[in-house]
Amino acid sequence: MTLRRASSGNNENPIAETEEIEGSMSLRWRLALLSATLVAFAVGVITVTAYWSVSSYITNSIERDLEDHAEILLDRAKSPGFYANVETEIDAFGDYARGVRVALIPPGWEYVIGESIALPEADFLNQKEPGSLLISTTVERILVKRDDTGAVVVLAKNMVETERQLTTLGVILLLIGGCGVLASILLGFVIANEGLKPLAKLQRAVEDIVRTDELRSIPVVGNDEFAKLTRSFNDMLHALRESRKRQSQLVADAGHELKTPLTSMRTNIELLLMTSKNGGHSIPKEELDSLRHDVLAQMSEMSDLIGDLVDLAREERTEVLETVDLNQVLEIALDRIESRRLTVNIDVSETVQWEMQGDDFSLTRALVNVLDNAIKWSPEHSTVRVLLTQLDNETARIVIDDSGPGIAESERELVLERFYRSVSSRSMPGSGLGLAIVHQVVHRHGGKLVVGESDDGGTRIIIDLPGEPIRSRFENVDD
Known part of the structure; x- marks a missing residue:
């Protein structure tokens, strides 16, 4: 019996849902919404700024007008015969200042001449020093101004109509x-369609490559970001073509090289089978032993060839590099070559302590x-x-000399x-892959391999x- 834990609806991941929504949204929609968001933000900032600027200008203009009117009336009050x-x-002043209620308290008087205006802050009237006071109520702007003679002018401007106009403006x-936001969405779609045409063209080209399996380069137009993307894609296609070419060449070469030993082995095995059916009397014992020896040698040759092919294919992949001594x-x-020495000596005359970034397994196999x-x-x-020396501060050199035919x-x-395989080595067993594998390992590690002649006419590998x-x-310890 299998128990299953029921999942609760509360365990839903909102982040995953958001990513799914974003992933399902087309790039055109993203660009359009992005442009609409930016335009909405810009329009919002401009709208608030415009409304605040107009509102402040109108309010300040009204307050300046009240200040000017108060100055005019107080100056007029100083004229002889005014009172x-x-x-x-x-x-007469009320007719001049339209829409403004006017009240005047002459110096030393106890009552007000003109309109009856209620002041929220009446303490100002009891002061003796010149000055002015601006009071804002829900419906009016009130200016109270006293001059040096003690006369007080009170002006009140109704703001209901002004507030209505400002609301309408908002x-x-x-x-x-x-x-503007709606227009920006439509304009965003137009811009996205025009701007993404090179991307749509690249997409169609990729789909055509997938359909036809032809890794042909895509034409590059212009020098913008899409052109750079196309160039990068063409570089990737070139790398894929080269990889496919190397794989095809490896398969073709492997098939060609395996064909000969397989054919010989099949012939020898058929002869052995025929001999075993005839009781082993049709072929002399010496020839039968030679035939068996040939089969074993051919099997060993095929095993070495397959191992070399595996090594060569392994070197096509990128290995993880680490610090190597x-x-x-x-x-x-x-040590690994020790058992193959037979009657040949190996002389390591000089070595240096050297480290590098690489794959120790590949380097060991190459050596x-x-x-x-x-x-x-x-x-x-x-x-x-064998010689391991330091060539300069950034390069080490391994030299291996033999005394063979060269x-x-x-x-x-x-x-x-x-x-x-060289002409002199074609009679010897081998696959012709040994030095190719070494060259590939050295090249992948950023090195260089050179084939030359040793001092006694043999082969020198550098x-x-x-x-x-x-x-x-001890080098980092201060003296």
């Missing part, structure tokens, strides 16, 4: 802003291949000479190619690898 006809003067600005790698390679070739081609009782100068570049000397732990 003899004060009520007439107030009426609604108009809001409508204009909304229309090159001296230790050389020692491991020498084993070089040493194995040197031993195989060296005559009996000869010496293979490689002709015209073939020294060719032996680094896959499956190529391998230059980057890195740096291993510093002693």
Whole structure:
């Protein structure tokens, strides 16, 4: 019986839902909404700023007008005979300042001439010093001003109509802003369609490549970001073409190289089967033993060839690099080649402490291949000479010399190619992949491999690898 835990609706992940929504939204919608958001923000800022600017300007203008009117009336009050006809003067001033209620308290008087205006802050009237006071109520702006004679002018401006106009202005600005946002959405779609045409063209080209499986380059138009993206995509297609070409070449070469030993092995096995059916009397014992030896040798040759092919395919992949002690790698390679020495000596005359970033497994296999070739081609009782030196502060050099027949100068570049075998080595067993694998390993590590001639006419393999000397732990200690 299987128990299942019921999932609760409260365990939903809102972040995942948001990512799903964003992932399902087309790029055109994203650009349009982004432009609409930016325009809405800009329109909002402009609308608020415009409304605040207009409202402040109108309010300040009204307050300046009240201040000017108060100055005019107080100056008029200083004229001779003003207070003899004060009520007439107030009426005349009311006709001049339309929409403004006027009240005047002459110096030393206890009552007010003109309109009856209620003041929220009446303490100002009891003061003796000149000055002014601006009071804002829900419906009026009130200015109280006293001059040096003690006369007080009170002016009141009704703000109901002004507030209504400002409200209307705010609604108009809001409508204009909304229309601007809608227009920005439509304009965003137009801009997105025009701006994404190169991307749509690239998408169609990619779909055509997927459909036809032809890795042909895409034409590049212009020098903008889409052109750079197309160039990068073409570089990727070039790398894919090269990878496919290498894979096809590897399969073709492997098939060609495996065909010959397979054919010979099949023939020899058929002869052995025929011999076993006839009781082993049709072929002499010496020839039968030679036939069995040939089958085993061909099986060994095929095994070596398949191993080399696997190594070559492995080198096509990118390995994880780490710090490698090159001296230790050389020692491991020498230990592995120990059983293959037979009557050939190996002389390691000089080594340096060197470290580099690389793959120790690949480097060890490469050195084993070089040493194995040197031993195989060296005559009996000869010496293979190995040298590890520091070329400069950034490069170490490994030199391996043998005393064999050497490689002709015209073939020294060719032996680094896959499956190529020099004329003198075609009678010997081998796949022609050893030095190709070494060259590939060295090249992948940023190094260089050169095939030359040793001092006694044999083959010299020179391998230059980057890195740096291993510093002693005592070098960093102050004297």
